[in-house]
Amino acid sequence: MERKKRRKERKEKKDGERKDKAGRERKRRRLSPPSEHEEEEKDKPDEDQDQVAEADADRGDKPAPPKRQPTPDLPGALPSFPLPRRPDAPSKLDLALQGLDSALANAEVVDPAVTRSVDDASLSEKMRRRLKELGIGELFAVQTALLPFLLPSSPAQRALYMPYDPPRDACVSAPTGSGKTLAYVIPIVEVLASRIVTRLRALVVLPTRDLVAQVRETFEAVGKGRGLKIATATGQHSFAHEQTQLMADRSKPLLGGSSKVDVLICTPGRLIDHLEGTPNFTLQHLRFLVIDEADRLLAQLFQDWLAKVLAATRPPSSLSSAFALSSPSSSVVPHADALAPAFASLLGLSPSSPSGLLTEFDEPKASSCQKLLFSATLTRDPGKLAALALREPRYFVVAGERKRAQGAEEREEEAGKMDGVVDFVMEKFSVPETLEEHYLVTSAAQKPLALMYLVHARGVGADSGGVLVFAKSAEAVARLVKFVEFFEEARVDALPADTGRRRVSVKAYSSDLAPGERRAILEGFKARKIDMLVCSDLVARGMDISHVEHVVSYDAPVDVRKYVHRVGRTARAGRKGCAWSLVEEQEARWFKEMLREADHLARVKHVRVRDEEKKWKELVPFNEAALKRLKETYSR
Numbered sequence: 001m002e003r004k005k006r007r008k009e010r011k012e013k014k015d016g017e018r019k020d021k022a023g024r025e026r027k028r029r030r031l032s033p034p035s036e037h038e039e040e041e042k043d044k045p046d047e048d049q050d051q052v053a054e055a056d057a058d059r060g061d062k063p064a065p066p067k068r069q070p071t072p073d074l075p076g077a078l079p080s081f082p083l084p085r086r087p088d089a090p091s092k093l094d095l096a097l098q099g100l101d102s103a104l105a106n107a108e109v110v111d112p113a114v115t116r117s118v119d120d121a122s123l124s125e126k127m128r129r130r131l132k133e134l135g136i137g138e139l140f141a142v143q144t145a146l147l148p149f150l151l152p153s154s155p156a157q158r159a160l161y162m163p164y165d166p167p168r169d170a171c172v173s174a175p176t177g178s179g180k181t182l183a184y185v186i187p188i189v190e191v192l193a194s195r196i197v198t199r200l201r202a203l204v205v206l207p208t209r210d211l212v213a214q215v216r217e218t219f220e221a222v223g224k225g226r227g228l229k230i231a232t233a234t235g236q237h238s239f240a241h242e243q244t245q246l247m248a249d250r251s252k253p254l255l256g257g258s259s260k261v262d263v264l265i266c267t268p269g270r271l272i273d274h275l276e277g278t279p280n281f282t283l284q285h286l287r288f289l290v291i292d293e294a295d296r297l298l299a300q301l302f303q304d305w306l307a308k309v310l311a312a313t314r315p316p317s318s319l320s321s322a323f324a325l326s327s328p329s330s331s332v333v334p335h336a337d338a339l340a341p342a343f344a345s346l347l348g349l350s351p352s353s354p355s356g357l358l359t360e361f362d363e364p365k366a367s368s369c370q371k372l373l374f375s376a377t378l379t380r381d382p383g384k385l386a387a388l389a390l391r392e393p394r395y396f397v398v399a400g401e402r403k404r405a406q407g408a409e410e411r412e413e414e415a416g417k418m419d420g421v422v423d424f425v426m427e428k429f430s431v432p433e434t435l436e437e438h439y440l441v442t443s444a445a446q447k448p449l450a451l452m453y454l455v456h457a458r459g460v461g462a463d464s465g466g467v468l469v470f471a472k473s474a475e476a477v478a479r480l481v482k483f484v485e486f487f488e489e490a491r492v493d494a495l496p497a498d499t500g501r502r503r504v505s506v507k508a509y510s511s512d513l514a515p516g517e518r519r520a521i522l523e524g525f526k527a528r529k530i531d532m533l534v535c536s537d538l539v540a541r542g543m544d545i546s547h548v549e550h551v552v553s554y555d556a557p558v559d560v561r562k563y564v565h566r567v568g569r570t571a572r573a574g575r576k577g578c579a580w581s582l583v584e585e586q587e588a589r590w591f592k593e594m595l596r597e598a599d600h601l602a603r604v605k606h607v608r609v610r611d612e613e614k615k616w617k618e619l620v621p622f623n624e625a626a627l628k629r630l631k632e633t634y635s636r
């Protein structure tokens, strides 16, 4: 009884407290106006709530504070100010194009499928004939786009000097193997073929000696029979030898310089050596300055090479500074021979013949040098491009078919066209359409076996054309070559004597080798005497070996540019090719992230290999034998 009574008292007390609280709340509501929050909750339509939720999801952070509503206008009251609105987030396109050079925003996006018959291009009869002799009947997309720009139909715009209407510069971004070399070689040969006197009129700068040799071959092939003199300067020969090859007259200072060659193909280091140390070496007559693999060269600013080269193409401020670089004895009055028009003012500046009269020499004239930048991964870094002081540059972007097709589905045609620019600006590089890409995740210990599995179970190399294998360093290259040799010995020894016992022949190609050795190995590989070339990133850029069907990144590339250049050694000039990346387990996340950021992951197939697969198991004993021998060799 007593307990029941206490329970009843407790219940009555609680009810009383609850009533008091509700009463206090009612009173508070009567006294104060409804809060903004409450009002909004009441009035907000469902749509609005959805939008807020979407915006929150977009930002991926805490829910936004509720929106304030404008106070309703009361009769006779002043109109209320509109409440501030959160601006819409800028689109990917707006962000990418922000602060961008208008020339780049207006880049010409070229469809890689576009071609043009050599007969329809505005080329000389001699050039058409020569191209056909070389088996070139159709111009590729980058050539189709660039030729009308570099070879306008008006003869005045093909002139060697254009002091009053200088040519515009160009930046060209096109996939690996798309024919960028011919896109500049053909116009240069066509324009220079009209020259009477030999002057240094075209300078092509490349990052490696091997590329210099390759581009020289192209110039010689295309320019055959046109009388142009072509030379290289890479430091492979002595400086004195190069000087004799390049210079016609070094005995007396000549204002117009002297040259035995029309076209010079060189590496930047040796170019600076000649600018600074070869008397009468001048760039004043340059009509073309080509910087191929431009992003790599612009990143190599040793010796400040670019600033010096650009300065040498422009008229100097004084006669003495004109000769400061190549002639230490500036007191000697140079002979006034054929100066380039832009440099003609130097005569008026001559300290020995001060001229008070205004003549044609005093008319301002621009340098006729047209700068042309090429790369499959061209930089869009405004700082680096600004250093080039480009003249009204035109941008040409050969955009991947796949990216354009996707764009066309989703966006307007114009926006689809912008895709190429956006991809270029955002460093999402195109690879050839004919390229198939794969990656395999493996443990570090099983990587050598994974390589040999690709060779013997997936048709990579040997019987299917050449295979290029990239390793991370010269040392890694040497080691891998030894492993493959030991593996092949063990495999072939296990075969019955009547099976032909053909081994995969393998060679190293790295910076450890002398240039002559490298050339011989490359020739052997091109002649298919070598099946597998194991190399460092030395050949990743620009090297054109047409029969390479497979590229294997034995060590994963460190960035997406390296990836693009490595895989681009195959699937060139419209041929098919396969790229394989062996990725160690601990690198897999990073590798995929790298490709995802470049919008490229979806294109690269993940290949899975099971340990119990028959072919894999068959190769295990050879792998073990090779590793054992490798260990013995390196522990000696």
Ligand SMILES: Nc1ncnc2c1ncn2[C@@H]1O[C@H](COP(=O)(O)OP(=O)(O)OP(=O)(O)O)[C@@H](O)[C@H]1O
Pocket (backbone or CB within 6 Å): 135, 136, 137, 138, 139, 140, 143, 174, 175, 176, 177, 178, 179, 180, 181, 182, 375, 376, 541, 542, 543, 544, 546, 568, 572, 573
């Ligand atoms: N119009 C053409 N017809 C047939 N073959 C061509 C044509 N243009 C170029 N080629 C061939 O295509 C191959 C690749 O050309 P090139 O080396 O110029 O490519 P690239 O764009 O400079 O590549 P990378 O970026 O890797 O340096 C070469 O073997 C070249 O001879």
